Amino acid sequence: MNQYLDLNDLKSFNKKPQWFGLGFIQLKLDATRRLHFWDPTLAELVNEAELHDHRYDFTSTVLAGSIDHIVYEFTEDPAGDHQMCEVFCQPEKSAEPRVLKTGTVTKTERHTFNKGDSYTFKQGQFHQGVSASAVTYLERGKIMCDTARIIRPTSEAENWLCPFTTKLTEAEAWAAIDSILKKLKAANAA
Numbered sequence: 001m002n003q004y005l006d007l008n009d010l011k012s013f014n015k016k017p018q019w020f021g022l023g024f025i026q027l028k029l030d031a032t033r034r035l036h037f038w039d040p041t042l043a044e045l046v047n048e049a050e051l052h053d054h055r056y057d058f059t060s061t062v063l064a065g066s067i068d069h070i071v072y073e074f075t076e077d078p079a080g081d082h083q084m085c086e087v088f089c090q091p092e093k094s095a096e097p098r099v100l101k102t103g104t105v106t107k108t109e110r111h112t113f114n115k116g117d118s119y120t121f122k123q124g125q126f127h128q129g130v131s132a133s134a135v136t137y138l139e140r141g142k143i144m145c146d147t148a149r150i151i152r153p154t155s156e157a158e159n160w161l162c163p164f165t166t167k168l169t170e171a172e173a174w175a176a177i178d179s180i181l182k183k184l185k186a187a188n189a190a
Contacts, residue, residue: 001063004035005135005185007178017173019166022052023129024136025173034138036060037180038067038131050160051105051126051151057141061118064184065134069119071109072126074151080104083154086147097150097160105151126151133183 003009010027020026023043024036051072060067074084082105085097105126113119121127123144152160168176 001137004063004137005181007181010177016170017177019168019173025176032140036136036138037177038134039176039180040132042176051128053124053126053149055123055143055145055148057120057123058138059118059120060136060138062113062115063135063137064115065131066112066114067129067131067134067136069111069113070107070128073106073108074103074126076101076103078102081154082151083157084149084151087150088147102154133180135184
């Protein structure tokens with residue numbers, strides 16, 4: 001998997017990297033395999049209070065750096081301070097979220113995964129990933145539903161924007177990947 005940590009090798013795949021609204025740049029290798037490039041400067045482009053689930057199960061392996069994986073549980077409560085919403089929010093198209101429930105959120109797990117570590121995450125669970133800098137390899141399973149869900153503070157509902165509203169050009173995405181790879185290489189050499 002070292003070819004996934006070399007900019008020239010990555011460019012030789014003839015794939016276009018794109019900003020992914022959850023805090024990383026994604027390079028789709030094929031229909032089920034992706035590389036994710038994480039950096040704190042990218043995390044600044046997302047709403048850190050928003051939690052999300054996925055339409056599929058996936059396994060993620062840290063190729064370089066580390067990532068904190070935080071899992072949350074939603075409990076329905078009409079007096080709660082969070083909303084669970086159905087979203088149709090993708091890089092090329094999006095729509096306003098549809099509020100499903102009001103409730104509360106509890107952090108149930110937090111794990112730090114380092115180079116070589118893998119974890120599996122099931123469709124329908126809510127989570128968040130946070131990284132100083134990392135490259136992860138993700139393999140997703142079969143899509144099980146048409147839409148994903150988010151959990152957001154009720155107080156932020158009016159100001160919600162689809163995370164894909166922010167755009168990076170292909171050149172900006174490659175420059176960010178190059179910067180991340182250099183940062184990780186320097187940290188590894190130290």
